[in-house]
Amino acid sequence: MADEIDAKVLARRQKDLAGFTEEYEKLVNYRALKFGDKIAPIWKRTAQRLDKDIRALLLQYSNPDGTLSEAKLKTLGYKIASMDKLRQSIRSNLGETVAPITEGLGNGIGYEYTRAYNYAAYGLEQAAKVAITVPQVTAAQVMGIVNNPWLADGKNYSDRIRQNTQYLADKMYNSIGRGVTEGWDVNKTAREIQRVAGEGYFNSVRLARTEFTRAASQGASQLYVENSDVLDGKRWNATLDSRTAARDAKNDGKVYRLEYDTPESPGKPGERIPNHPHCRCRWTPILSALGISTKERIARGTGDTADNFGERIYTKARTYEEYAKERGLPDLNERLASEKPATYLRAGESFGATVGKVYTNPTPAAAVVVTTAAAAATTYTPLNDIKKATAWAKDNLPIDYVDYKGFDPKFADEINAGVQQLYTRYPEMKGRTKFMATSQERNRQYTKREVDKVMTNYLESYKGKPLPFTEEAYRKAATKRIKPKPTGAHTVAESTTKAWGPQEGIGFNEKFAKDYALMEASNARSVQSGWHPAGTENPVSNFTHEFGHQIDNLITEKDQRAELNALWDKWRKDTLATRRGTIAEAETLSKYAATNSKEFIAEGFSEYIHNPNPRPVAKAIGQAIEKAFENIREAERANKAYLKSPEYLAKLKRRGLD
Structure with a gap:
């Protein structure tokens, strides 16, 4: 009977979601190729127009031998007429690729999310043979995925298409300068422009492949979350061949929570799908009734090289490390040690010590994701309580x-x-x-403490004598006089100084603290209007801003504010000189930063921490703060060294204090 049950379980496992997931991977690849076919004519036409326009322009500024004339290009009259016209031509031609590619990719992302969601539902039902939950996908959900700026720099697919065209335009323009320096003729320069245009096509296809993988991963993960009653988690599956990235290979076989690597629980650097451009990893859900599948996995065997896939085989290896040993591939730990971490990082991120954007690091699935003891000791696990x-x-x-x-x-x-x-x-x-709670609770505690002190002094002053006022009346009057001004309706958070005693710290307006969505929407509006800095849409940036005030207090006490004061003076002078007032303030930092030097520092610090590409002013503020802390540390080190010095010990001895 036991053998019969095992056979049934094995039969179900042969139909489990791993097979459906592998099949869907092929569909994603196919869709990316179809998108490439669709946009190829767009790039071809653009390249042809660029070739024609640039040749015509360059011939005007060429020597008789066909090489570009540096003298003509440097002549002021020619420079104005040629360089501006050249830039305009390049940007105009490349700009025409944006709309059709953006529309096509946006539609593709939305379709991929919906299709992956429904395909995952079909696969789950077929594998588990149980009724599953399949809520209707709404238009809002799809638009949320399509427009979600899922990378750390806050840019979505549309921004990346524009960024790509700007990058190409600059690269093409710089090619002209290189042609002058190296003596290229018009034909060679035009060929270089054509090559860069081809790079644009490749970048667009790569972007599509990455975005489709993300949409498919998000769609499937959403379906998994909806059916957490029949699923225990999801397993990282890397492609088993010699070209798999080292960190992808290292993640192979790890199990994560169902909601991990979604907008609600973002994935951490090096452990998210897609993990990098052209990522071929995928999530496979774990059915509660079955556990992790033990069936053989598809892999690549003899003939598998960087240029050829080789034969298709089946392996019993459960992880990439086992597969690598089976194939005799290079040691995975050695590959990880020699690999560039930047492959997996997004702007502002790093492994280990956090640089730039601080709060996007997610929480891995507790109890199922292997971490080092050191990492476990420093990683906060969301408790949702x-x-x-x-x-x-x-x-x-x-x-x-x-x-x-x-x-x-x-x-x-x-x-x-x-x-x-x-x-x-x-x-x-x-x-x-010293304090962190709602600003309303802070005001209540502060008022009670100060009023109690006043009442103690009042009663002590008239001890044994008739009170001129009743205790109730005196307390009421003292409360009215001492009670802090109520937190403003639009104030999200506030920082207090030493004058507040035990209530020195950060208080959050309960109106916003209790409603994450409200705070998120408020931040988004503030950033969009330029009231707060770019990249600070996340609610926790309100804490960072107030923490910036706390840092400012320390730096001021330690006499390390000089550089920050100079930055403030220069910024105010520069923004006022533009004669555009708040427009210049918003473009360079924020309107609120113009309030005073304290808000200037706090706003700059918040952008420095949260924006993966902080603008020059915020970056300068952040670097000045880092420098101030280093000066404070150096002073502390010098003081400790002095306390151990023979000079200091001799002084103690002379005073009889040794």
């Missing part, structure tokens, strides 16, 4: 009073992760922030 998040903060953060009562659980989790990482980055800040 206010009481647990508060308890964790009290146990792990160097803040005297933390209470997330009234907070959205998601926001509380993001604050914990953010605080932890910023304290790791700036350990000198430990002990500076």
Whole structure:
């Protein structure tokens, strides 16, 4: 009987989702190829027009032997007439590729998400043989995936198409200068322009392949989340051949939560699908009734090289490392050591120490993703529970009073992760922030403490004597006088100084703290209008801004604000000189930054942390802050060295203090 049951389970496993997932991978590849076929004529026409226009322009500025004339190009009159016209021609021709490619890719992403969602539903039902949940995909969901700026730099597919054309335009324009320097003739210069245009086509296809993979991954993951009652998680599947990227290979076989690597729980660098351009990895769900499939996997065998796929084989290897040993491929750990990490990183990210964007690091599936002890000790795991998040903060953060009562659980989790990482980055800040809760709770505690002090003094002053006013009347009057101004309706968060005593720290307006979506929408509007800096749409950026004020307080106390003051003075002078007021402020940093030097520093710090490509002003502010901390650390090191020096020890001895 046992053998009969095993046979039935094996039969089901042969039909499990791994097979459907592999089949869908082929469909994604096919769709990317079809997209390439569709846009090929667009790039061909663009290349032809560029060739014609550029040849005509270059011939006007050529020597008799056909080489470009540096003298003509450098002549002021020619320079104005030629270079501007050349730029305009290149941008105009490349600009015509944007609309049709954007429309085609946008439609393709939406279609891929919906198709992957429904295909995953079909595959799951066929494999599990149980009724599954398949909510209708709404137009809003599809548009959310299509327009989601899923990369760390905040750009979506449309932005990347425009970025690609701008990159190509600059590259083509620079080719002209190279042609002058190296003595190219018109034909060679035109061929170089054609080559760059071909690069544009390749970049577009690569972008499509990556975006389709993302949409398919998101669509399938959404269906998996909807059916968490029959699924235990999802498994990383890398392609088993010699061309698989080292980190993809290292991830092979790891199991993650169903919601991992989705907009709600973003994937961390080096562990997300797609992991890099042309990524061929995929998620395979784990059926609760079956566990991880043990059937043989499709792989590549003899003849598999960088240029040829080789024969198709089946292997019992459960991970890429086992497959590599079976094939005699290079050691995976050695490949990882020699590989460039930038392959898997998005702008502003790094492995280990966080640089640039701090808060996008996700939480891997606890208990199923293998991590080192050090990583486990420093990675915050979202708890999705206010009481647990508060308890964790009290146990792990160097803040005297933390209470997330009234907070959205998601926001509380993001604050914990953010605080932890910023304290790791700036350990000198430990002990500076004493309070973190709602600003309403802060005001209540501050008022009670100060009123209690006033009442104690009042009663002590008239001890044994008749009170001129009743305790109730005096308390009421004191409360009215001491009570802080209520938090403004549009204020999201506030930072307080030492004058607040135990309430020195950061308070969040409960109106926003309890509603993550409201805060997110408010931030988005503020960034779009230029009121707050680019890249600070994420709600946790409000915490970062206030933490910037806390940093400013420390830097001021340590007499390290000179460089920041100079930046503020220069920025105000430059923005006022443009005669465009708030427009210049928004373009270079933010309108709110113009309030005073404190907001200038806090706004710049927030962009420096959250924007993977901070603009020059924010970058300068961030670098000045880093320099200030290094000066503080150097002073501390020098002080410690002095306390151990013979000179200091001799001084103690002379005073009898040794």
